Amino acid sequence: MPRHLKSPVPAAQVSAARADVAERVHAILDDIRRRGDDAVREYSEKFDKWSPESFRLSADEVRRIVSQVPGTVLDDIRFVQQQVRTFAQAQRDSLADVEIETLPGVRLGHRHVPVAAAGAYVPGGRYPLTASAHMTIVTAKVAGVPRVAACTPPIRGEIPAATVAAMHLAGADEIYLLGGVQAVAALAVGTETIGRVPMLAGPGNAYVAEAKRQLFGEVGIDLFAGxxxxxxxxxxxxxxxxxxxxxxxxxxxxxxxxxxxxxxxxxxxxxxxxxxxxxxxxxxxxxxxxxxxxxxxxxxxxxxxxxxxxxxxxxxxxxxxxxxxxxxxxxxxxxxxxxxxxxxxxxxxxxxxxxxxxxxxxxxxxxxxxxxLWVGKYLKTVTYQEVTDTASSALLGEVCGRAARVELFEGHARSGDVRAAKYGKGTLPWNEEGAA
Incomplete structure (x- = not known):
């Protein structure tokens, strides 16, 4: 029997504050949906004391910030990103598209299609988690995501230069100095100046994690994080x-x-x-x-x-x-x-x-x-079907008609009937006015 030499505090004591976090996050999300950029700016001023003319860094600003980062730091970032890229590429290479012929002229397949855009949240606060840029952005780019919008908060009013460098070197298409709930909300619902994304990834504090939880369904997320x-x-x-x-x-x-x-x-x-x-x-x-x-x-x-x-x-x-x-x-x-x-x-x-x-x-x-999180999280596995053999289509139509009527789906059955009759040289069990 296992025995504890040291035990944690009771679980009920740990979870007492979660309801308050959820309520506050819900209010912020609703406000950003209604007021867009104005609300985002207000929350950035309130929580981070940060209200630049534009939250998005221009290409010139990115170059200037990266030029201030020590060479050894940049070399280390490149080294680590290459490790992440190598493993992510091996994962991507393991995912093959599929096409098989199940009956004469009946081809079924699937393809792995990257999402159109992804939002990458790179935490800051007390610790600038530079490594999260590698994990979220590099992996998305290996998956083939064409647009990656990345957010990171300022740290005590300062630009986290190493984090910006990591985001840039990882391949971010847009870099925003913006943090917290306001950042993930802006990415998920879109504002006047920040285009929405269909997927969010990256760790964060309890408020960011709760925002992602509440936004899930409206957008995809990597994980429910704690x-x-x-x-x-x-x-x-x-x-x-x-x-x-x-x-x-x-x-x-x-x-x-x-x-x-x-x-x-x-x-x-x-x-x-x-x-x-x-x-x-x-x-x-x-x-x-x-x-x-x-x-x-x-x-x-x-x-x-x-x-x-x-x-x-x-x-x-x-x-x-x-x-x-x-x-x-x-x-x-x-x-x-x-x-x-x-x-x-x-x-x-x-x-x-x-x-x-x-x-x-x-x-x-x-x-x-x-x-x-892995390269597959940024991919949608989507299927396709094609029937080019008329005899196979007639056979499928007959079975479809019978199977659909078992479930009382007459409309489905008739789609099968049409093909069974047309390609099998038979007759419809109902007339063009819909009567049996």
Whole structure:
């Protein structure tokens, strides 16, 4: 039986503020629908103290901003984007169009067609998440999306130059210095100066995530996102210091970020907890990491590694790091996770920043039914049908007539009847006035 060395605060305590967020977001969305640019500008002034003549950066402004970014930073951006591009291209190449002939002259097929436009939200706020530009924009461009409109907020009234550079180098067609609910709302519903998009992608704070949730259906979205999560599976061979560092690496995302250790070794669990207690006071980001670990940190001891895998699946965590003697066992044993990080040589931070897989991943248990953002999210798999053989059309018409009448769909049946009669040289079971 699993046992907890450390438990989180009760779930009811965590979710108390969500209703207020939903209500405030709903009001902002309604206002932007009604008043367009005027409302967007008011909210940008209110929340970000930002009201430029135009939220969209011109090509000259982009060039000037990028020229201010240190060369090493630009080189690193290019390196990481190439990793993302390489993996996304491999994903795209795995998706083949299909056409088969099921009967003589009956061809059925599907094609993967990119959406006409996508909105990419790149968070700012306290941390400029430059890497989100790679994940959302590069992936969309590899999918073939012709127009990518990207938004990022100013940071304390300043332009986040490295983020703008990342958006530009990733291939964004439009770059807006605009953040929060007002940014995703403007992209989704359109304003006088911002063209609407059929799909939104990218992480954000609770308000951005709620805005995407409320807009879903009107536009497509990548994922319903919540706080960043990490779960580490460790056996007695794991290095407790490495485990502690990796847990805290994700706890710094925010005070509500769960960090969970599932281990087969009580000794290791207690050592990890001691390391965390020593590391936290000196962390520059302890104001986020400390409450995250205090309120959402867990240490669970399992009797066997198989039980540890089952426990991990029950969390369906966004990131699962496997620090065991044979980490690739997780590929066979587990099914519910956003992304796996196998062995001490990798870590969740690689996935977040540099390795090339997408870091926009399912949270709050959504990994039970979906994976993360990938090139396929920007593609619509659409079908087509063609019948060129008259005998096959006559056969399908006969069956269609019978099948439709079982369901009392006389109009459907008659579409089949027409072809059965025309191509099969038969007669209609009803006259041109519609009577049987």
């Amino acid at each position: 706080p960043t999560e990490i779960l580490v599976i460790a056996d007695e061979n794991a290095d407790p210091f490495v485990v502690a560092v990796d847990l805290l690496s994700q706890a710094e995302h925010g005070p509500d970020s769960p960090a969970v250790l599932v281990t087969t070794s009580e000794r290791l669990g207690r050592e990890v907890e001691r390391h965390i207690e020593r590391l936290l006071p000196g962390m520059p980001t302890k104001d986020f990491a400390e409450p995250a670990w205090r309120d959402h940190g867990e240490i669970v001891v399992a009797d066997t590694l198989d039980e540890a895998f089952r426990i991990a699946d029950s969390y369906a965590s966004e990131h699962v790091e496997v620090l065991t003697e044979n980490p690739r066992q997780a590929l066979e044993k587990m099914r519910d996770y956003g992304a796996l990080f196998l062995g001490e040589g990798t870590c969740v931070s690689y996935g977040d920043k540099v390795i090339g897989t997408n870091h926009v991943l399912p949270t709050r248990g959504a990994a039970r039914y979906t994976g993360g």
